[in-house]
Amino acid sequence: MRALDAALPAGDGVAVFNGVYLTVTEAVARRLGDGAFRDPAAAGELDVRFARRYFAAVDAAAAGLRPPACWRPLFQLRRHPGVHPLQFALAGINAHIGHDLALAVLDTCRALRCEPAALEGDFDRVGGVLTSLEERIREQLMPGPDLLDIADPLTHLIGSWSLDKARDGAWVAARALWSVRRLPEVTEEFTERLDAGVGLVGRMLLTPLPG
Numbered sequence: 576m577r578a579l580d581a582a583l584p585a586g587d588g589v590a591v592f593n594g595v596y597l598t599v600t601e602a603v604a605r606r607l608g609d610g611a612f613r614d615p616a617a618a619g620e621l622d623v624r625f626a627r628r629y630f631a632a633v634d635a636a637a638a639g640l641r642p643p644a645c646w647r648p649l650f651q652l653r654r655h656p657g658v659h660p661l662q663f664a665l666a667g668i669n670a671h672i673g674h675d676l677a678l679a680v681l682d683t684c685r686a687l688r689c690e691p692a693a694l695e696g697d698f699d700r701v702g703g704v705l706t707s708l709e710e711r712i713r714e715q716l717m718p719g720p721d722l723l724d725i726a727d728p729l730t731h732l733i734g735s736w737s738l739d740k741a742r743d744g745a746w747v748a749a750r751a752l753w754s755v756r757r758l759p760e761v762t763e764e765f766t767e768r769l770d771a772g773v774g775l776v777g778r779m780l781l782t783p784l785p786g
Contacts, residue, residue, distance in 0.1 A: 576593055576596060576597040576600060576626075577597065579593045579633065580593055580594060580597055586654070587653050587654065588649055588652060588653035588654065588655075588658065588660075588663035588666075588667075588781075589633070589636075589649060589650065589653050589663075589667070591660045591663040591664050591667070591716070592649065592663055592664055592666070592667025592668070592671075593667075595664045595667065595668065595712055596626075596629065596667070596671070598708060598712075599704065599705060599708055600622070600626065602704050602707075602708060603618075603622055603701060603704055604622075606700070606704060607619055607622075611700060612697045612700055613696050613697055613700075614693075614697055617683065617687055617689070617693070617694060617697060618697040618700070618701065620683050620686060620687060621679060621680065621683045621694060621697070621698070621701070622701070624679045624682040624683050624686070625671075625675060625676060625679035627679075628671070628674075628675035628678060628679060629671055629675060632646040632650075632670075636650045643670075643674060643770050643774075644770045644771050644773075644774035645669075645670040645673065645674040645675075645770050645773040645774045645777060646670045646774075646777075647774060647777075648666060648774060648777040648778040648780075648781050649663065649666045649667055649670060649777060649781065652781045652783075655781070655783055656783075657783030657784055657785070658781050658782075658783055658784070659716075659729055659784065660716045661712075661713065661716035661717055661729070661733060662729075662732065662733070662780055662781050662782075662784075663781070664712060664716055665733060665736055665780050666777045666780045666781050668738065668741070669736065669741060669773060669776055669777050669780060670773060670774070670777050672705070672738065672741045672742055672745055673741045673744060673745060673769075673772075673773035673776065674745075674769055674770055674773040674774075676742070676745040676749075677745040677746075677748035677749040677752065677769065678749075678752075678766070680694060680698065680745075680746075680749035680753075681749060681752055681753060681756070684753060690753070691746075691749055691750050691753050695746070698746060702739075702742045705738060705742065706738060706739065709738050713733070717729075717733075728784045728785070729784055732779075732780065732782065732784070733780075735779075736776070736780060748765075748769055751765065752765055752766065
């Protein structure tokens with residue numbers, strides 16, 4: 576993430592999200608070191624597998640391949656002048672939480688040979704870190720009150736998305752996918768629909784705005 580942070584231009588939408596994700600990852604690493612997680616090894620495994628899905632999307636886009644549908648809006652609109660930095664940040668968070676986190680839970684359960692319930696407590700603790708940082712992220716990227724009022728389209732747009740609801744949805748999706756893991760066709764269809772649905776939300780979050 577630090578390498579991407581150094582390589583990408585500041586106005587690039589992927590760079591905006593990467594900066595946010597780097598902040599979150601550093602905060603989680605500090606909590607792991609402080610003993611805030613019940614099972615630091617499992618939480619660390621989840622954190623690593625979660626990050627790998629983001630890097631896979633970045634690598635796919637860089638190679639001219641199609642990243643998952645949830646990530647495509649961000650890569651397609653990353654340089655659009657009508658998209659505000661906060662929109663880029665939220666679209667990236669939406670893709671990573673709404674889609675990647677659910678699949679990372681499955682990856683971790685398979686690697687550790689455990690049920691999702693074994694990860695739930697630390698999943699919630701990671702969510703607590705995300706929630707504590709969300710307000711700060713919004714404050715850093717949101718225009719000042721002299722530039723934005725309650726009727727501004729950006730205010731309405733960002734108010735339509737919730738990190739807590741995205742995280743809850745990811746947990747439900749992970750449990751559902753785990754329950755059908757021995758049904759490959761059902762798993763594939765569920766995963767594709769999850770990817771597409773999260774991508775649709777991301778595309779709406781990246782609606783170009785006037786001004």
